[in-house]
Amino acid sequence: MSELSTAREIDRSKMQVSDEVAIEINNMNKWYGTFHVLRDINLTVNQGERIVIAGPSGSGKSTLIRCLNALEEHQKGKIVVDGTELSNDLKNIDKIRREVGMVFQHFNLFPHLSILENLTLAPIWVRKTPRKEAEETAMHFLEKVKIPEQADKFPGQLSGGQQQRVAIARSLCMKPRIMLFDEPTSALDPEMIKEVLDTMIELAEEGMTMLCVTHEMGFARQVANRVIFMDAGQIVEQNEPEEFFNNPQSERTKLFLSQILGH
Amino acid sequence: MSDLSFVRTEMLPEKAPPASEIGIVGWLRHNLFSGWVNSILTIISLAAIYGVLSVLIPYVFLSVWNAESLNECREIMNETWGSSHGHACWAVINERWLQLLFGFYPPEFYWRPILSLVLLVVALAPILYSDRVSSKLLIVTALYPFIMPWLMWGGSVWGTVSVAFGFVAGYLVLKYATEALGELFAMIAGAVVAIVWWLFIAGMFVGAMDAILPIALETVQSRKFGGFMLAILLGVVAIGCSLPIGIVLALGRQSHLPIVKWLCVCFIEFIRGVPLITLLFVASLLLNIFLPPGTNFDIILRVMIMVTLFASAYMAEVIRGGLAALPRGQYEGADSLGLDYWQSQRLIIMPQALKISIPGIVSTFIGVFKDTTLVSIIGLFDVIGLTHAIRADTAWNGIYWELFAFIALLFFIVCFSMSRYSMYLERKLRTDHK
Ligand SMILES: Nc1ncnc2c1ncn2[C@@H]1O[C@H](COP(=O)(O)OP(=O)(O)O)[C@@H](O)[C@H]1O
Ligand SMILES: [Mg+2]
Numbered sequence: 214m215s216e217l218s219t220a221r222e223i224d225r226s227k228m229q230v231s232d233e234v235a236i237e238i239n240n241m242n243k244w245y246g247t248f249h250v251l252r253d254i255n256l257t258v259n260q261g262e263r264i265v266i267a268g269p270s271g272s273g274k275s276t277l278i279r280c281l282n283a284l285e286e287h288q289k290g291k292i293v294v295d296g297t298e299l300s301n302d303l304k305n306i307d308k309i310r311r312e313v314g315m316v317f318q319h320f321n322l323f324p325h326l327s328i329l330e331n332l333t334l335a336p337i338w339v340r341k342t343p344r345k346e347a348e349e350t351a352m353h354f355l356e357k358v359k360i361p362e363q364a365d366k367f368p369g370q371l372s373g374g375q376q377q378r379v380a381i382a383r384s385l386c387m388k389p390r391i392m393l394f395d396e397p398t399s400a401l402d403p404e405m406i407k408e409v410l411d412t413m414i415e416l417a418e419e420g421m422t423m424l425c426v427t428h429e430m431g432f433a434r435q436v437a438n439r440v441i442f443m444d445a446g447q448i449v450e451q452n453e454p455e456e457f458f459n460n461p462q463s464e465r466t467k468l469f470l471s472q473i474l475g476h
Numbered sequence: 477m478s479d480l481s482f483v484r485t486e487m488l489p490e491k492a493p494p495a496s497e498i499g500i501v502g503w504l505r506h507n508l509f510s511g512w513v514n515s516i517l518t519i520i521s522l523a524a525i526y527g528v529l530s531v532l533i534p535y536v537f538l539s540v541w542n543a544e545s546l547n548e549c550r551e552i553m554n555e556t557w558g559s560s561h562g563h564a565c566w567a568v569i570n571e572r573w574l575q576l577l578f579g580f581y582p583p584e585f586y587w588r589p590i591l592s593l594v595l596l597v598v599a600l601a602p603i604l605y606s607d608r609v610s611s612k613l614l615i616v617t618a619l620y621p622f623i624m625p626w627l628m629w630g631g632s633v634w635g636t637v638s639v640a641f642g643f644v645a646g647y648l649v650l651k652y653a654t655e656a657l658g659e660l661f662a663m664i665a666g667a668v669v670a671i672v673w674w675l676f677i678a679g680m681f682v683g684a685m686d687a688i689l690p691i692a693l694e695t696v697q698s699r700k701f702g703g704f705m706l707a708i709l710l711g712v713v714a715i716g717c718s719l720p721i722g723i724v725l726a727l728g729r730q731s732h733l734p735i736v737k738w739l740c741v742c743f744i745e746f747i748r749g750v751p752l753i754t755l756l757f758v759a760s761l762l763l764n765i766f767l768p769p770g771t772n773f774d775i776i777l778r779v780m781i782m783v784t785l786f787a788s789a790y791m792a793e794v795i796r797g798g799l800a801a802l803p804r805g806q807y808e809g810a811d812s813l814g815l816d817y818w819q820s821q822r823l824i825i826m827p828q829a830l831k832i833s834i835p836g837i838v839s840t841f842i843g844v845f846k847d848t849t850l851v852s853i854i855g856l857f858d859v860i861g862l863t864h865a866i867r868a869d870t871a872w873n874g875i876y877w878e879l880f881a882f883i884a885l886l887f888f889i890v891c892f893s894m895s896r897y898s899m900y901l902e903r904k905l906r907t908d909h910k
Contacts (some may be wrong), residue, residue, distance in 0.1 A: 284808055321809030324907055325827050334823060335813035367907035387813060462524035 216271040223435055225343025227420040230438060233260040234293075235422045236281060236393055241290035243276060248278050252446045254290070258424065260390070263417050265433040266426045267452075268443035269469060274426040277443070281424070282313045286434045295390055311339060314384030320376045320397040321338040322368035328355070328379050332386045340387065347386070358412050378412050385416075392416065394425040428473060434458065442466045482493035539564035543719065544571075545871035566720040569882050571816035572866055576882065579702020579857050585694070588627045588703050595620060595627075598711065604897065607904075621716075628701075628709065630693035634685040635902050636680040646670030698776040702857030709776075711845040711890075718844070719837070721784070722791025723826065724879050729796060741790070754852050755782040760854040779851055787844040794840055798833035799825065831905050842891045859883045 236258040243251040279285040282305045292299040332351035336342040356359040358378035396404040417436045441455040507517040543549040551567035599620040602613040626636040650666035728740035759778040810820035852861035863879045
């Protein structure tokens, strides 16, 4: 798909992968009824990694990252996020959700609240931040995603790209240590994709740990330090972006790349 | 393209439309007489409207306002217009309007229902017009459920205070025990404290306080209640209670806990499957059989409970519709931010579900309010019941239309206001294209 043409060079000074483990997935399996949607997933993500997950539609990418903040429940295996194991314990789930931000394909902003209220809601109710402080943080992040002037509007009055940037800012207001993106640009018109990707690049430059399901291969090349290819509920291969694109190992990866890059 | 001889460089100004297209004539042509079918329909409609108005206007306006009885009315009509038909005898309303409004409530205490109504407006204002009325008035809203019954039924003020105190005590226990016991046990502890207070301590408290400082209003028996006041009383209680109960039932119906879910489903389906009038008969007759003899369980209270349960079941279904209309993404957005179940319900899901359901909710309100007239069938003297009582008086034997027209007007005013308010609210809550 579209190659990114960012004018500026990406600043890699803070994009460092630490030894600290952010996410550890061990032999994780998930079923929808009898349908085995995720098979034996093993994955370790270190703090500061930027991972892009690619794969054909229906391969289980969304399901995988939704398991990481317990929007979906896994049935077998172990997931440890930021040192906390995901189990049925609601306390753990709440703790993990506070540390993990998520950005959805369809933004999932709250249409009955103003942009500012969307951003301050969780800090005020979940983190118990005083309102004033929460509003300052919110304005800070709105400036970061370059739409501070929209603070008092409602989501329905913004363009898709603006809404998605608000959604990113909303997650950031919780000061998460890990960000999950599930096809954040797939619902956007082409001219709005860049503004959202730019925001994500900036986030990467600041050293955020990111897992992105996306078909933006330009973004993967420039920002990711690892690309994971999934098919039929399995991780088929993973590699550094250059290797992944230039030298794919499995036939399925080659087929997928040829389709998506249009060669 | 080179041999163009003339190119207009300036556009001609727009011409004013011909006279036949604007003004009254244009409007008539466009809306009433465009084509011969429409013209015929217009003429027929005009004839029908004329036919109705030519009867209605003399009936309403050439009418008798002062007379002692229906016969006197007819005599006056005969003398004035030469026929006793086709003219209203508003004298009955003139003579009995207070009774139609208040039933047999003692006239020297009329100020009590009137004050209740005024306080109701004050209590509703901060809810209905939250953007224009100070939220400080919410204190009136919170106190209203305790003040209103005291005003209406009278009795010792300490009874009211002790009932209210039970709620306060339960709430305080809930608030301060949540950290130590967890939400569920704190809730149970709060309920236990409140119930123990009401059952065992409140009686002594009231007795003691009455001895120290007796403040009381004269008691008015429930059987004196009636008229439009009764409709408003039942309507306000049923409307006020059915919304929260309906929300709880709707959430319960979606619950993952099977027992909660099935209890809610059974309740909703049972109540919706039974006519209100049956429930009212249960309230008036059957409960007497089941309750231990000698218990004095107020008939109006029983009816209130039945009407409220009835309204709650419908409300639950209306709200469930609103919940179903919300995209899953709203739940996921709330979950992903770490909001817990009650927070996401209160802050994200319910505000939107209720907003979607406003038309249905208000329809239910209006329906319940009008259904309160059914209590006349179990012998309460609401407005409809009073028409029988008035006709039982030989002076007004045989009068129907005037009474029902007056009742219709009363209900129309209230129901129409509710309907307009709901449209105002929908407009106010629109957030997409402001
Ligand atoms: N709630 C569900 N119930 C049953 N099957 C589901 C559900 N959600 C997703 N699936 C199935 O699981 C598979 C993986 O879905 P998903 O993770 O959304 O794929 P991707 O994001 O890679 O396109 C698909 O075949 C999809 O049909
Ligand atoms: Mg997906």
